[in-house]
Amino acid sequence: MSKELKLVGYGVLSWLIPFLVGYFLCKVTAPLMQVITILTISVLLVLYFQSIKKISLNESIIAGLVWLVINVGLDLLVLVLNKTRIVWNTYLLNDFIVHLAIPIIAITLGFGKKK
Numbered sequence: 001m002s003k004e005l006k007l008v009g010y011g012v013l014s015w016l017i018p019f020l021v022g023y024f025l026c027k028v029t030a031p032l033m034q035v036i037t038i039l040t041i042s043v044l045l046v047l048y049f050q051s052i053k054k055i056s057l058n059e060s061i062i063a064g065l066v067w068l069v070i071n072v073g074l075d076l077l078v079l080v081l082n083k084t085r086i087v088w089n090t091y092l093l094n095d096f097i098v099h100l101a102i103p104i105i106a107i108t109l110g111f112g113k114k115k
Contacts, residue, residue, distance in 0.1 A: 060110020
């Protein structure tokens with residue numbers, strides 16, 4: 001499997017797993033979902049970086065930004081398709097803030113693996 005396909009596949013999983021957990025466990029609170037999301041992202045980034053032989057700072061930045069775009073894009077797609085009447089302040093404070101952690105985690109893990 002190509003590196004690009006793994007990058008996108010793991011990125012989609014980083015959105016899908018927390019989404020399914022939240023969907024099937026309807027009573028999950030926002031703080032718990034944030035923990036589940038960050039844990040999922042961290043584990044999947046570790047798995048992705050383990051599959052790459054040489055990693056550079058640029059590679060980890062690209063991975064973080066691609067996953068950020070995937071997660072925000074899928075969030076917005078689901079919200080628009082479901083015609084959800086979401087309060088945008090709630091989305092920005094709960095979900096988008098957590099998504100901003102994706103590049104931070106990616107860069108940290110990538111920089112740590114470089115050594």
